Amino acid sequence: MAADVFMDYKFVGTVKDAKVFTDRVISERRMNRLASSINVTLDSASGNVYIETAKGRAVRPLVVVKEGKSLLTKRHAEQLAKGEISWSDLVKQGVIEYLDSSEEENALVAFFEKDLTPRHTHLEVSSVDIVGVATGLVPFGHHNQGARLLQGSKNQKQGIGFYAANFPVRMDMDTNLLHYPQIPIVSTVLHDLSEYEKHPSGQNVIVGVMSYQGFNMEDAIILNKGSVDRGFARSHYFKPVITEELRYSGGLLDEIGLPDKDVKGYRSEKDYRFLEDDGIIYPEAKITEGDVVIGKTSPPRFLNAMDEYNLATSSRRESSMSLAHGQEGTVDMVFLTENSEGNKLIQVRLREERIPEIGDKFTSRHAQKGVISLIVPEVDMPFTASGIKPDIIFSPHGIPTRMTVGHLLELLGGKVGAMGGRQIDGTLFEAEKEKDMRAELLSYGFKENGTETMYNGATGEMYKVQIYIGPMYYLRLKHQVRNKIHSRARGPIQLLTRQPTEGRLKEGGLRLGEMEKDTFVAHGASLLLKERFDSDKVVLPISEESGIVAVNDTRRGRYYCPVSSEGAEITNVEMSYAFKLILDEFKSLCLYPKLELEPKY
Amino acid sequence: MEKLIQEYAEKLPEKIISDIIENMPAGTAAAKQKKIFEAVYNEYRSSLAEPGESVGILSAESIGEPSTQMTLNTFHLAGVSEVNVTTGLPRIIEVLDGRKTMAATNMEIHLKSPYSEGKDVTVVASQLRETPFESFVNELDINITNASITAKVDVKKIEDAGSDVKKVIKLLEKGVKGYKFSEEKGIITIKAAKEDNINDLYKVKEAIKDIYVCGIKGLKQVIPVKRDDKYVILTSGSNLKDVLKLEFVDETQTVTNDIFEIEKHFGVEAARQMVINEINKVLDNQGIPIDVRHILLVADAMTSSGSVLGINRYGIVKEKPSVLARASFETPIKHLVSAALTGEVDTLNSVIENVMMNQPVPVGTGLPNLVTKGIMNPDHHHIAKEDKKAKAK
Structure with missing residues (x-):
């Protein structure tokens, strides 16, 4: 049946056979006779053909597959390595093409080359392609839950590091600089591609996965005072x-x-x-x-x-x-x-x-962020048989619900890398296998599962359980208590409303908002609520005749109301200054807000 | 027993009394029976809301907090043909807002037996569906050379549906103005009355596809579903009035989720029940346990004025007696100016006004007043004041 053809969503005509037509367009494009940015889709729901040429569409490169075989061969790879051909040559040869979101609907894309079948039309250029640069920096990312992977990459962006080599001559707003940044033991291909060694933002530290007197509840982490003294995560602001x-x-x-x-x-x-x-x-x-x-x-x-x-x-x-x-x-x-x-x-x-202190935020690369809750003197820190003391104690309760297995594998990999004196590859989908790492760890004389016998630092007693401990890459995040700590009992007020100022810099109050107010009401704590809002309390003389605020003539020591008759009764009324202000605003709207007074009791 | 029932008839609700009677073991001694009634009565008393309890805010918090946990992704039965239904938080918001136009209206049409046992269900269902012109067309093409549209229609299908080609053409003519229709051997030719370009012709071609030909107007999708041995027809789109006229429909059980349609045809009490049912449906679906009494209160608040009002500034907020409370919600100047024009008096009887003035709010501990000598009748302040004024004169 004839199909309608649309170019950039405008009807341009019909074709006899839609399938033949779209195939023709695609093959012309692969032969470099049409621009590589043109996409064509046969929409199976409506039977219409859509050609898109507009700019601003998101397109992505894919390797073209024919009869179950990738067009990108070993020879191409060799030529690329020698520099004989470039990426754009591959596009011209029709080995790689760009698909937009609608043409992608008709493509069957294999993720790995070994998965190719005759039905496949395309192959992913690289399996790491499924994520972006920042997310690709998460090691063993394919072992993490998707949402955690994204969060992990978001957290990394907040890490303090060596952000620019010319920092001494820059006038940056609000920046942090980590003192001794290190490159991670467990890294990925994207660390190489992004030249991470030139701007690292974390440090490799020994992490013990255990609890310590309950101080690491709710994602809190415990730091070794000795590590802090030796300069762990120290930074400048x-x-x-x-x-x-x-x-x-x-x-x-x-x-x-x-x-x-x-x-x-x-x-x-x-x-x-x-x-x-x-x-x-x-x-x-x-x-x-x-x-x-x-x-x-x-x-x-x-x-x-x-x-x-x-x-x-x-x-x-x-x-x-x-x-x-x-x-x-x-x-x-x-x-x-x-x-x-x-x-x-x-x-x-x-x-x-900025020396790490209680309340500063840290994270591993797996969305396992936490706040320091305790800095333990080194003598009280648990230690292994070989005398290793953890720099950070991380709570095991963070693992089951979040399912960040990558976090655990990084620790294992870190141990292998530290003992083997090499970097471990944790690239998404291409990382070193857990089995191999375990075998290697065993060869270094460790338990293959990464656990060790540990002793209580305070009493010297052996812990009954084996503790999972090893090096991990930890990042200090830019959120520091020093920039946020705030409290107020009394302080400056705003001129207009006589209510407390807002914000930390102005020594402001902490707002009891509308929903917080509702909780007082729900408890029926009426008078407590009134007291909480007393910050702008005033006592004003009100004329009972006119119902507006009267004048307190302090020189003569008497009250009078300019709009009431002589001798009108004037009573002191307690109210919030903000209410007095709104009464004045009503008057500026030419509304007469008359207060009718009644005995309170 | 009888005596006891009479004694407690005024103290306890009927339902509780009947529950006691039902669960009372046979041969319970009279003294023990009295003890049971007394214990139930005490339990009942202690679970009543106390005077001054802020039930409104409690309801708001009790519904609001769990709602934040609600996931937007609702559960779909993959593969099962399903009608488009609004669920989850969007549906709750829709109901509480009292929105007249809903994202998706649905009906649940129950059938009278023999149809409910499955007799001719698909036939019945197809009679209900609003059928567009498209489904009677075998071929629909644009003839570019003479700028016309040709539609080959299935004449038999049209006649099966209880219509004929002439009627169909009349309906089409109503749908698109400025085009000439002619019919020959089941082929309808559509030509522009004046010159026409192809893009416009294309639009017309798309437009006539959707023109309503037969069935019940508004019912876009019709799906018969077997539910507990009985066949029920689910629809997307709603038309209670026309559906209830059909003789094979069980009018006692058929419902729509359009609350305003229910209100129009069955009155406000039915609409109130629908508000409760619709909110409960979402909450049950999401597995969120909220005490019904919170929902009852909301439904009562929405319908107590005699018609369904949404919880927004056009609805029940408009009905608040306090000017300051209304002004503090939305569009303050409108409320203040109209209050000034009519000389409204704010008696400061609810929460917001008193918070604004920094006075104790009249709930909980702020509710009771102190009775002193100064006032003649402490229950009627204004009367006391009027007396005072009279005396002054």
Whole structure:
């Protein structure tokens, strides 16, 4: 039956035999007479033929298979190795072609060459192709559950490492640098392809899979104090302080320098103690919260007519850059330049050493992330018969539900690699076999299953069970408690609503949100709820006649209401300041919010 | 026993009393019987909601929390022909929102015997299906040379379905305007009245495929299914009114999942039951145990006004008495301005207003008031105030 043909979803005509037509298009493309980016699909549901030429489609390369045989032969591989041909030659020869998502529907793609049958139309270029670069970095990934594999690659992206070799001269925002990064013992092909040895982001550490006094419940991990002291996962945190000399209308501009004492909002002399004559801090100054980094003054916000004659006092405002609440560090580098608008730009980089502490986040490469819950003195650490003490104690409870078998295999592989003095290949689908690794481990005089007899570090008693222990590649993640720890009992409030400020930098409160409020209501804890919301409590005089807020004339010591008659009764009412504010907003909408007072009891 | 039943008739619900009677071992001594009734009564009392219990929020939390655990991927029976059904969280949201247009309407048509035993089920089913023109066409082509569409129709099939070609052409003419239809020996030729390009002609060709010819309008898919020895017909699409008119349909059991259709034909009480059934169906499907009383409360809240209202700003939120509560939910200015126009008074009787003003909310420990000498009638504040005003005058 005749089929309708669509080109980029536009009807262009009909063909007698759709199958013959599509096959012809495909063969013309393979003979390099049509562009390799053209795809053609015979949609079996509608019987229509769709040709696609539009840009922006996702296409992927596949090896063409004919009669159960891959067109990519050994000869091609040899020629490629010698550099006689390139990838694009293979595409031109029709050995490799690009399929889009719709043409893929009609293809039967073999994953491995050994799986090829006469029915197959294509072969995957490489089995690692099924994942991307970052996911390919997970060793023994084919032993992990799919969701974990993706999570593992996501976690790796947050790892602290050696992110750029020119880090000393870069002004990065908010970066971390790991002190002694290592390349993993268990690696993959993608580690080579991505030149991982030039920018590694983790360290090989001994991991003991066991519990330790219950401190590693809920994914927590336990660190060896000795390892921490020796520099395990130590890193530096860099953070810039940036400001520029802005130009304002009327020829006014900001001025970077030590502010005069008569400037509006002058802090104390102590706050400026680190500034040099140019108003900028000197390198290697150790500063904390409140210290000024860059001194700056700005012109007044509103020009007052009187100010022009008032030369005695400066009308400039203080607008220095200082460290916000809870911040500290050492000045690492000072950088002066100008920005694209020609304004003077000053960037100061702060540096802070970050030693692993309780609450810092770590992960293996298998989505087994956890937070340090305890740092144990080295003497109390469990040890093996040969005296090996783990750097990290990892809880076995993380394994069964998450089914990350790759995590366990990496440990085994790490042990074999460490003993054999070689790197273990953990590439997706092509990794070394567990059986071989076990045999090799046995030949080194270890138990083939990777477990060892261990002794309690505190008492010296032998543990009744064998402990699975060996080297693994662990990454320190950029989430550190130091950047997040926060608490508040009292502190700054917002000017408008008189409610506590928001956010850690502003020493803000922790919001009791709508759903949290509901839990109080569900418990019937009415008065507790009121107390929790008392942060903006005010007592206001309300005129019982007009029902709006009255005036408290403190000079005469009396209350009056400008819109009520003389002698109207005025009563003090307790309410939240935010409510008083909304009453004012109603008034600005020309609505009259009249409060009708009643005795409370 | 009789005396006891009478004594507890007012204290206990009927269902509990009948359960006791049913489960009471024969020959239980009268004293023991009384003890049993007393124990049941105490248990019943202790499981009642206490005064001031915030049942609404408890229901919301009890339904809301487990719903977050619900997976979006619903279970499908692979290979079994199935109608398109909305399940899971989307369906719950659909029901609670009181949405008039649903993602997928379905019917469950029960049949009267002999049909329910399997007699002519497929024939019955095919009579129900809304059949488009496409299924009567053997060949449908565009003739590019004279810019026309030719459709070879199966005349016998049309006549079997209780129609004829002329009627079909009339229906087609209604469906696509501006085209001429002619018929000759079972071949319908369609030509544009004016000049026409091929792309438009193609659109017409696709359009006439879907034109309704016979069956019951709205029933796109019809699948007979055997359920506990009886045949039931599942449909996608719903048309309760027309289906119930058919003589082979068991009108006592046939249902649709369109709550508004139920409300229209059977009233609000039936709609309330449907809300409960539909939510329960999803929860059972997902294996989430939620006490029915939470769902009953939601269904009551949705239907107590006399018609089905969704839980949103057009539905039951609109019915809230407090201006401030409504304004705090959505579209505040609309509510505030209309409140100002009508001079609404907010008596601060529910939670949100009191949270806004930082006053104790009138639930739980915040509910009881203190009775003092100052007020003449503590139960009727406003009366007391009016008295005061009268005196002042």
